Amino acid sequence: MNSSTPSASKKVYCLMGPTGTGKSGVAIELARSRPFEIINCDSMQVYRGLDVGTAKVSQALQNEIPHHLLDIRNPEDPYSAADFALDAKQCINEIYARGHLPLLVGGTGLYFRFLENGYTNLPKVNKSLRAHYESIREQHGNLAIWEHLNTLDSAAAKSIDPNDFIRIVRSIEIYESNQKSKLDTYGSQVKQSDFVMVKSLLTVPDREALKLSNRERTRDMLSNGWIDEVVACLAIQNDRSLPASKAVGYRQILKYLDNQIPLDELEQLISHATNQYMKRQITWFSNEQNAITYSYMSSSIVRDILKQWFV
Numbered sequence: 001m002n003s004s005t006p007s008a009s010k011k012v013y014c015l016m017g018p019t020g021t022g023k024s025g026v027a028i029e030l031a032r033s034r035p036f037e038i039i040n041c042d043s044m045q046v047y048r049g050l051d052v053g054t055a056k057v058s059q060a061l062q063n064e065i066p067h068h069l070l071d072i073r074n075p076e077d078p079y080s081a082a083d084f085a086l087d088a089k090q091c092i093n094e095i096y097a098r099g100h101l102p103l104l105v106g107g108t109g110l111y112f113r114f115l116e117n118g119y120t121n122l123p124k125v126n127k128s129l130r131a132h133y134e135s136i137r138e139q140h141g142n143l144a145i146w147e148h149l150n151t152l153d154s155a156a157a158k159s160i161d162p163n164d165f166i167r168i169v170r171s172i173e174i175y176e177s178n179q180k181s182k183l184d185t186y187g188s189q190v191k192q193s194d195f196v197m198v199k200s201l202l203t204v205p206d207r208e209a210l211k212l213s214n215r216e217r218t219r220d221m222l223s224n225g226w227i228d229e230v231v232a233c234l235a236i237q238n239d240r241s242l243p244a245s246k247a248v249g250y251r252q253i254l255k256y257l258d259n260q261i262p263l264d265e266l267e268q269l270i271s272h273a274t275n276q277y278m279k280r281q282i283t284w285f286s287n288e289q290n291a292i293t294y295s296y297m298s299s300s301i302v303r304d305i306l307k308q309w310f311v
Contacts, residue, residue: 016107016201016285039105050229052226052229085115116197142165204296248270
């Protein structure tokens with residue numbers, strides 16, 4: 001392997017699946033067996049300071065196995081799927097130049113999709129536009145902005161929760177940049193992937209077991225300083241509208257710190273939000289093309305994946 005290898009012949013190994021399925025642990029074991037370097041594919045792990053609540057791998061493991069696209073943004077900075085696709089492409093080429101193999105790991109399905117379909121030429125985040133709609137939100141609420149999007153691009157609006165301010169404004173940005181719907185904008189940019197995506201998907205045969213595991217993980221995170229982590233972020237930038245503040249768990253802790261919910265309900269509310277997010281991820285990944293599936297509960301995942309990848 002060397003840097004002169006044509007991009008289209010370069011394999012990108014992918015480990016994807018819903019939250020709580022043990023992807024990071026599996027990835028570490030894979031990287032101990034082959035010369036992998038891991039590329040983060042989690043939209044919240046790109047942010048500095050968000051460690052406990054995003055289940056970011058320890059510094060010791062990062063020292064053992066090279067990791068990329070972790071801690072590359074401050075919590076106040078937006079980071080789009082198009083940004084990821086550009087950054088990941090550069091990482092992949094650099095990893096191959098070192099004679100190693102790239103391993104994408106995470107649960108942000110849109111990031112995998114953007115890299116595979118070549119969506120990189122999308123409009124940049126417009127901070128002034130966001131500030132404008134932030135002002136509208138303060139006066140009239142999220143629903144007014146969602147209704148505006150609905151008049152511009154009804155298909156995009158119907159795919160977004162009316163409370164999801166970031167995604168609503170992003171869809172407006174895309175429309176206003178070229179007067180095309182989000183679907184048409186993406187469709188006009190689809191091209192053959194620069195890489196061969198070799199995809200392994202961790203599936204959930206028993207959702208109740210994963211819900212219980214997620215509840216236990218939430219309890220552990222709260223015991224290990226999750227609330228203190230949010231307080232530390234607020235001390236740097238006290239802004240409830242930051243992109244990172246929308247992450248599951250973080251927004252519930254912010255409500256607790258604002259005395260909107262009691263401490264004794266926090267664990268349950270975070271667990272419920274986590275399971276709702278897990279459900280959405282399962283739905284997304286059920287449409288993933290050409291992915292080989294493995295039960296996340298299997299004791300032979302690492303061995304089975306290596307057999308698939310290196311027959």
